[in-house]
Amino acid sequence: MATFNIIQALNDAHKIAMRADEDVVVFGEDIGYFGGVFRVTEGLQREFGKTRVFDAPISEGGIVAAAVGMAAYGLKPVIEIQFADYIYPGYDQIVGEVAKIRYRTAGEWTMPMVIRTPYGGGIFGGQTHSQSPESLFTHIAGLKVVIPSTPYDAKGLLIAAIEDPDPVIFFEPKRIYNGPFDGHHDKPVKPWSKHPASEVPEGHYTVPIGKAAVVREGPDLTILTYGTMVHVALAAVEEQGLDAEVIDLRTLVPLDLETIEESVKKTGRCLVVHEAPRTSGFGAELVALVQERCFYHLEAPVERVTGWDTPYPHAYEWAYFPGPKRMKKALEKVTAD
Amino acid sequence: MATFNIIQALNDAHKIAMRADEDVVVFGEDIGYFGGVFRVTEGLQREFGKTRVFDAPISEGGIVAAAVGMAAYGLKPVIEIQFADYIYPGYDQIVGEVAKIRYRTAGEWTMPMVIRTPYGGGIFGGQTHSQSPESLFTHIAGLKVVIPSTPYDAKGLLIAAIEDPDPVIFFEPKRIYNGPFDGHHDKPVKPWSKHPASEVPEGHYTVPIGKAAVVREGPDLTILTYGTMVHVALAAVEEQGLDAEVIDLRTLVPLDLETIEESVKKTGRCLVVHEAPRTSGFGAELVALVQERCFYHLEAPVERVTGWDTPYPHAYEWAYFPGPKRMKKALEKVTAD
Amino acid sequence: MSDKDPDLRRNAPKLELHVPEPAFRPGDTPDFSSLTIPGAGEAPRPDTSAPAADTHSLTTALVRVLGDDDRAVGAWDPKLDPDTLRKMLRDMVTVRVFDDRMYRAQRQGKTSFYMKCTGEEAIAVAAAAALTQDDMHFPTYRQQGLLIARGYPLTEMMCQIYSNKGDKLRGRQLPIMYSDKRHGFFSISGNLGTQFPQAVGWAMASAIKGDSRIAMGWIGDGATAEGDFHAGMTFAAVYNAPVILATVNNQWAISSFSGIAGAERATFAQRAVGYGIAGLRVDGNDALAVYAAVKWAAERARSNGGPTLIEFFTYRAEGHSTSDDPSGYRPASEAKAWPLGDPIERLKSHLVALGEWGEERHASMTAECDSAVRDAQKQAEKLGILPEQGKDDIGSMFEDVYADVPWHLAEQRDQAVSEGGE
Amino acid sequence: MSDKDPDLRRNAPKLELHVPEPAFRPGDTPDFSSLTIPGAGEAPRPDTSAPAADTHSLTTALVRVLGDDDRAVGAWDPKLDPDTLRKMLRDMVTVRVFDDRMYRAQRQGKTSFYMKCTGEEAIAVAAAAALTQDDMHFPTYRQQGLLIARGYPLTEMMCQIYSNKGDKLRGRQLPIMYSDKRHGFFSISGNLGTQFPQAVGWAMASAIKGDSRIAMGWIGDGATAEGDFHAGMTFAAVYNAPVILATVNNQWAISSFSGIAGAERATFAQRAVGYGIAGLRVDGNDALAVYAAVKWAAERARSNGGPTLIEFFTYRAEGHSTSDDPSGYRPASEAKAWPLGDPIERLKSHLVALGEWGEERHASMTAECDSAVRDAQKQAEKLGILPEQGKDDIGSMFEDVYADVPWHLAEQRDQAVSEGGE
Numbered sequence A, B: 001m002a003t004f005n006i007i008q009a010l011n012d013a014h015k016i017a018m019r020a021d022e023d024v025v026v027f028g029e030d031i032g033y034f035g036g037v038f039r040v041t042e043g044l045q046r047e048f049g050k051t052r053v054f055d056a057p058i059s060e061g062g063i064v065a066a067a068v069g070m071a072a073y074g075l076k077p078v079i080e081i082q083f084a085d086y087i088y089p090g091y092d093q094i095v096g097e098v099a100k101i102r103y104r105t106a107g108e109w110t111m112p113m114v115i116r117t118p119y120g121g122g123i124f125g126g127q128t129h130s131q132s133p134e135s136l137f138t139h140i141a142g143l144k145v146v147i148p149s150t151p152y153d154a155k156g157l158l159i160a161a162i163e164d165p166d167p168v169i170f171f172e173p174k175r176i177y178n179g180p181f182d183g184h185h186d187k188p189v190k191p192w193s194k195h196p197a198s199e200v201p202e203g204h205y206t207v208p209i210g211k212a213a214v215v216r217e218g219p220d221l222t223i224l225t226y227g228t229m230v231h232v233a234l235a236a237v238e239e240q241g242l243d244a245e246v247i248d249l250r251t252l253v254p255l256d257l258e259t260i261e262e263s264v265k266k267t268g269r270c271l272v273v274h275e276a277p278r279t280s281g282f283g284a285e286l287v288a289l290v291q292e293r294c295f296y297h298l299e300a301p302v303e304r305v306t307g308w309d310t311p312y313p314h315a316y317e318w319a320y321f322p323g324p325k326r327m328k329k330a331l332e333k334v335t336a337d
Numbered sequence C, D: 001m002s003d004k005d006p007d008l009r010r011n012a013p014k015l016e017l018h019v020p021e022p023a024f025r026p027g028d029t030p031d032f033s034s035l036t037i038p039g040a041g042e043a044p045r046p047d048t049s050a051p052a053a054d055t056h057s058l059t060t061a062l063v064r065v066l067g068d069d070d071r072a073v074g075a076w077d078p079k080l081d082p083d084t085l086r087k088m089l090r091d092m093v094t095v096r097v098f099d100d101r102m103y104r105a106q107r108q109g110k111t112s113f114y115m116k117c118t119g120e121e122a123i124a125v126a127a128a129a130a131l132t133q134d135d136m137h138f139p140t141y142r143q144q145g146l147l148i149a150r151g152y153p154l155t156e157m158m159c160q161i162y163s164n165k166g167d168k169l170r171g172r173q174l175p176i177m178y179s180d181k182r183h184g185f186f187s188i189s190g191n192l193g194t195q196f197p198q199a200v201g202w203a204m205a206s207a208i209k210g211d212s213r214i215a216m217g218w219i220g221d222g223a224t225a226e227g228d229f230h231a232g233m234t235f236a237a238v239y240n241a242p243v244i245l246a247t248v249n250n251q252w253a254i255s256s257f258s259g260i261a262g263a264e265r266a267t268f269a270q271r272a273v274g275y276g277i278a279g280l281r282v283d284g285n286d287a288l289a290v291y292a293a294v295k296w297a298a299e300r301a302r303s304n305g306g307p308t309l310i311e312f313f314t315y316r317a318e319g320h321s322t323s324d325d326p327s328g329y330r331p332a333s334e335a336k337a338w339p340l341g342d343p344i345e346r347l348k349s350h351l352v353a354l355g356e357w358g359e360e361r362h363a364s365m366t367a368e369c370d371s372a373v374r375d376a377q378k379q380a381e382k383l384g385i386l387p388e389q390g391k392d393d394i395g396s397m398f399e400d401v402y403a404d405v406p407w408h409l410a411e412q413r414d415q416a417v418s419e420g421g422e
């Protein structure tokens, strides 16, 4: 089995999906000849030609709109928004069109497409290269929202997303493209090759959309998280010597509430972790659901560890990023008495 | 004291603010000569002239961007987005610019402006004239989010918003522009004149941003809501014969958590009500906060009554709208045992 | 803002904001005599394979075929046979009759909303005639003529308007937001402009697949100000997409006249110049000119000649929608004063001038259209009107959000069904 | 998609998607001999009060003043005195030296990011010279020349780049995202295009207030594809805003050449035609041409003549940013082959040709600029480099989100401060 980082895994997923289905087309800013600023689409134009893999004008609205037209024709567009921070010019087309066309046409037209976009901080990108806007999409009925945290999942989820009949917003945690990240920014970066989930099978496989992964089992508390923060949470738990259950949601919509409920009912304690700002972040929804469903099992309030309610400040990257110290305090709080 | 409906109250607020401050300018689609599709800006162009009150091209992005430039110059733009459903083409400018400019310039440039927009359903407007997108703004640090529910508050909050040094997204519950609405769509519409809060003082006054109103006191449970749903909740409580505390949030960001906490600690039960879809709606944040702060006082899970996680369906308006029946069930649930 | 340069400033006049204002407001007597209307037949017709630049003089001209003497003249005369002309006339009359009936239905409380296209009937009807059935339209809400001309059943349109049991959109859309794949009519969006770049995407897909079908995207004069207009133009130009991009300039966008979208300084057709694509400005009240222009652009697109922007110059003769009363912002008599006449009258007179039509035939055809519309309405109303809807099949509300109903929507469905719909 | 029309289809060729491709890719030998470069002095200069249409032939021309013989020629010669020319030259050299030092600082790990404007120095520097100090710029990230020409302290720029204690933006912005109100330089956004319509809004405000200050909005060739470009053009045209709208066409947008933004079919200046505003296409490597064009547009705007779109035709001689390696998508030798030369060399040669400059003076001036930059860097680094930042004054992170710190941010601040910043 090959050892892939997330970029390679995503690249491989594209190739497999494109070989299997001639209707898959890929476009976005700088994704053609150059292979994308993060190299995810490297080599695709060479293999599949310019009519299936091509550069797009710097118009996220136009990119999404063109994808809508193509999906209406019968193609399956897989488009890249260069950074999640730049998705907003396409927001009207995503919210009003991509998400609603199946519904408003009672299924006459469908919008199978994948909107891939790197998100999250930890790369000193400042406020327009670090955002985590997932909750702005989880609120929109008609969209599926997927976030992988390992090479294995990245490939399997991207193939699943391309094959999915519904539009999928596919957020890629760019901080861990090249290696997992435990939140200790001052320690050397680990490569993926040391991580078991970098073993990526050749060929076609899928990781089902809508299924969470229990990445660590334990009775002490349940941690709900996704993307980069899965690795930070796992490290924090180890450092704290806690026997926690860590759930990598992988899909935010539709959410695998069953797995969550089961775990929280077992542990009685829950911590929600994400990088996005706290207020109206996806964590709020998770907290609301957990307390609605597991109220009588909860031994302490569900806590949230999140980014602050400020823009992402360039120099204060590590004071913003919900790292080990913040994790530690929250873990103490949730597990207290 | 004059008896105003919400439209008249908002119109009056514009006039008072514009008379007091020459730097206030008003523009938007159809708001000039015609006075706006909901008549909120009626007569303003006549009184203040075309250079302070004018029609804009149908470009919500351009409208917001122009307001940014004007605010940078030193003006105070009050702009209208014709329906909240049409705010998305301006979303990039709002999220990336309006919300962040004070922060990214460390206060060198500020963005005092009001973005007014009618929201909500109950008028058979279908999916693009009925949306309640408030949580897409409460997630964005740097924005204040205000929603009045009466003529008195509408005037006082709009004046406060115009005078505020920060950008305010001002959502207007269009279903109750002309009269309060108890959710019984099959009963005749009541005019505002029967409602005490239609008594609107002449001249200048403000309702503070960031302060909720306890519109009904009671020990049985706390209802957190805003906009149109304040009236539906009040009616439901009466119909149910419950002695509930109903809090009209009025401002979602910054939230008056103090008032909420005090009430929930007293009642031990809480119901959150809004028209927006449930998943990642602002209700999620309210539930999360309440359980974080009042966990040990809660006798039952905090419940949510919300719109469904679907687009707003034209013919199924009243099956979508969280009306009396849904309120009743939820009230029963929250107050059970 | 310190050191202003006094030298420069001394002679600088005060800057002034220009706010465009229409020529006439309520109370004024509209007079369009200063509007230059080029004569029929004057505009040259470049070859469909001509460089885009060769069309650019046409972006400030006006392609017109039907002259004041009701004859078809000039290079753009499509030389249609009388049957085709009569079919177009009948379709246009049907559209007008349909609009009248449905407007009235809304006023009678049978539905929530309606939008007429009075005065603009030639545009959609002739465009439909000039394309083939399987070319794809991405319309706005004022191209009901496309559906009617393509033979979409009137009853189906009405069922959509009533959101009733016969509504294939299952009551989900605002009236007139039709969708029909079989008739090449993409789902209308309430968000202005979105369909314009979508049409380009569809055309790109057709080109990617080596198909021969082309797309036509529609937009109003007011909505050209949206970013989507620019996205459509840019993508069409960059990829040489086989698409016809139509701007229907009916002079008004609700209460705002076309000057608020930029028409004081340039025609909408002129936008083509800046993108280096073909552009035509066409008398939208002249069915033959519309037909000829669309046919030209279609031939061009179909032979990989790329996109054409067409401005249809016309006038919105009635209110914006049933929610609008135009007497609040323009003279009531403006529609009558509009110099390009009524498209139905013009085509009718042309057929009469050809000796292929007469008052009597016209009256009986109109009566036929009227009874077809009435019949359709009866059929549709049997399936229900809006006020009766939204009570049954509550569960359907949760379908088609996704291909399958996920657990959270299934839960919400159960709750909604148990509530019985309020 | 049923009934395809067989008649029409029979002869229809397969549709094809055109995907623009630059002339040269890595491995190719760039050769721009087929690029027509009009001679200096050829372009006519309309009066600043001329109708917009009179400028439209200039949207496909190229305003050039400095000829191959290093003389200033033609109607656009701004006839600047040697001191002004020398000031511009010095500013341009400072920009280049500054870019080199800061690029190196990034490579040395002193900061996270940097962007050069090599080859484009004339544009910002001459534009600054042509406007007055209190006119307002809404720049992109490649107009550092504006700040330098306007005398903004180099140390302040560097402190921003290091996000250090001297950074007036308090470490909040990516390096080079400067902001300075006193120097009429609006906060740079990471979101492309946003500043373009903002400039129009500022100009509208100036007009609303009867001020005499004008605005200049900047955008790159690639970013013209954004909806914001169209919004800026539309609002400028509709309200006749006193604004100069500049498109810096440096041929590249990261790895995408200008054809992906539409340049195969039209110039960026030609966009002006479609909006009916003045348009000029200018040799961006010719400081005198840039100066003259901006001066022209400024005079026009200041006398209520409205907006001008200017395309500065230039070449991005280095990588997009420190995150980019252009050898992956274009020949390394392309910059050298670019026919419009180096703007610094050209202005220098002109001054030499005038007898107002010489190699020695140039060398010593360059040395002065170099040591000024070095001094500034020393000063700035005393206040810290990026890797040392973000540890003190954690609480500051919660300020300026709003005018006052609301309770939830105060709570978060307390928590962050107690965590000590990780």
Ligand SMILES: Cc1ncc(C[n+]2csc(CCOP(=O)(O)OP(=O)(O)O)c2C)c(N)n1
Pocket (backbone or CB within 6 Å): B029, B058, B082, B086, B089, C140, C142, C190, C191, C192, C219, C220, C221, C222, C223, C224, C248, C250, C252, C253, C254, C316, C320
């Ligand atoms: C994004 C968006 N903004 C605003 C509206 C509200 N609106 C509906 S129709 C209309 C006027 C459109 O005018 P035009 O494009 O000229 O088309 P016409 O109605 O004349 O056919 C407006 C402003 C909308 N539907 N969508």
Ligand SMILES: Cc1ncc(C[n+]2csc(CCOP(=O)(O)OP(=O)(O)O)c2C)c(N)n1
Pocket (backbone or CB within 6 Å): A029, A058, A082, A086, A089, D140, D142, D190, D191, D192, D219, D220, D221, D222, D223, D224, D248, D250, D252, D253, D254, D316, D320
């Ligand atoms: C909205 C948005 N989309 C994408 C990007 C990523 N991006 C940054 S610079 C750039 C290229 C811009 O090219 P151009 O406008 O030609 O300016 P230049 O860099 O050549 O000066 C891109 C795609 C962005 N910053 N913002």
Ligand SMILES: [Mg+2]
Pocket (backbone or CB within 6 Å): C220, C221, C222, C248, C249, C250, C251, C252, C253, C254, C316
């Ligand atoms: Mg119109």
Ligand SMILES: [Mg+2]
Pocket (backbone or CB within 6 Å): D220, D221, D222, D248, D249, D250, D251, D252, D253, D254, D316
């Ligand atoms: Mg560029």
